Amino acid sequence: MVEPGLIKAAQAGDRDAxxxxxxxxxxxxxxxxxxxxxxxxxxMDAAQEALIRIYTKIGSYEExxxxxxxxxxxxxxxxxDKFRRNKPAVSIEEHxxxxxxxxxxxxxxxxxxxxxxxxxxxxxxxxxxxTVVVLRYLQDFSYNxxxxxxxxxxxxxxxxxxxxxxxxxxxLHDYQKGGVRG
Numbered sequence: 094m095v096e097p098g099l100i101k102a103a104q105a106g107d108r109d110a111x112x113x114x115x116x117x118x119x120x121x122x123x124x125x126x127x128x129x130x131x132x133x134x135x136x137m138d139a140a141q142e143a144l145i146r147i148y149t150k151i152g153s154y155e156e157x158x159x160x161x162x163x164x165x166x167x168x169x170x171x172x173x174d175k176f177r178r179n180k181p182a183v184s185i186e187e188h189x190x191x192x193x194x195x196x197x198x199x200x201x202x203x204x205x206x207x208x209x210x211x212x213x214x215x216x217x218x219x220x221x222x223x224t225v226v227v228l229r230y231l232q233d234f235s236y237n238x239x240x241x242x243x244x245x246x247x248x249x250x251x252x253x254x255x256x257x258x259x260x261x262x263x264x265l266h267d268y269q270k271g272g273v274r275g
Contacts, residue, residue: 095160103151111151115144121161122147122168128227129172131216139175143168158241165234165242169224214264222257225250
């Protein structure tokens, strides 16, 4: 969590505070871009663009929104624009999905296959469903934070997540039959 004093100092033009602020958020910015875009190069480009936009727009940040949400909105909008231009597939790596209590090699192998199937299922979601899934389950945004980040009504976010979970359930139904079909 970024200290409010650091944000205020950056807004007041303190160059060192701005550099510290950008360093503190760069991992979050990149991670969000990567999960949405699924491509390292595109994510790096989007993160760089987001950090520049945050740098130039820091004066417009108002405390009525959480800083995390404000950043999320900037990154998500850049990624959605990039996604629409390039139409890349989101790729969530197996190591991004953590499985605990593996007791033997068979369990570890099954966990890799499960992660692959989950990744493939998420890849098949429509863009707007994929985005809310990434923000909710991989970036741990609350429903309200997603709504603010995407500039959507709260009920729309809930609806998107509900439909995305239904789609994932349907896609993953084939998991025990050897993988996601589609």
